[in-house]
Amino acid sequence: GQQVMQIPQYQHVQEGEDFTTYCNSSTTLSNIQWYKQRPGGHPVFLIQLVKSGEVKKQKRLTFQFGEAKKNSSLHITATQTTDVGTYFCAGRRAAGNKLTFGGGTRVLVKP
């Protein structure tokens, strides 16, 4: 079956630094979504990428979909304590009707 892997599993970041988390699928994806889950909370939708090579920005967050549509990345610049949480990617196969979530990257910020 389809597998979606995220690395790293944990990311300790100094406040103000940048970091990137990566998402890799075993199959070509039709689209990919990113969610953020704060500690003790529920996942919240951040963005969806559909086109090959697509790049989207939300303030300090930059999302990219790979050319082969099998991988994606989330880059955060100037990390803040409000960025703490777990970031999940979730991909859908072509002609599929379900999302497969990655294991998530848990981000901890050191002030």
Next chain:
Amino acid sequence: DAGITQSPRHKVTETGTPVTLRCHQTENHRYMYWYRQDPGHGLRLIHYSYGVKDTDKGEVSDGYSVSRSKTEDFLLTLESATSSQTSVYFCAISESTGGLGEQYFGPGTRLTVT
């Protein structure tokens, strides 16, 4: 936040007992999902529904059943709870077919099976 509630929010039950979790939405979205979340596994789809009385299995459906008799309610039943079903359960809804539209998640139910 989308109008999604889950009940109960916390439950402790014994092995072998039946358990039903309820998801209720006020958004009139067609698609509803049940996920379980365990450390290191992200969110795994248990079952989903694409309309009243229309349901299908996800990747971890063994030991679970669902029902959807009304648009607004999606029930998840553990027929005979086991310790491996200790988890946090999230319900989600979507206006568009699964994977295309964003999913809105409920607050979750923490289930402990002793």
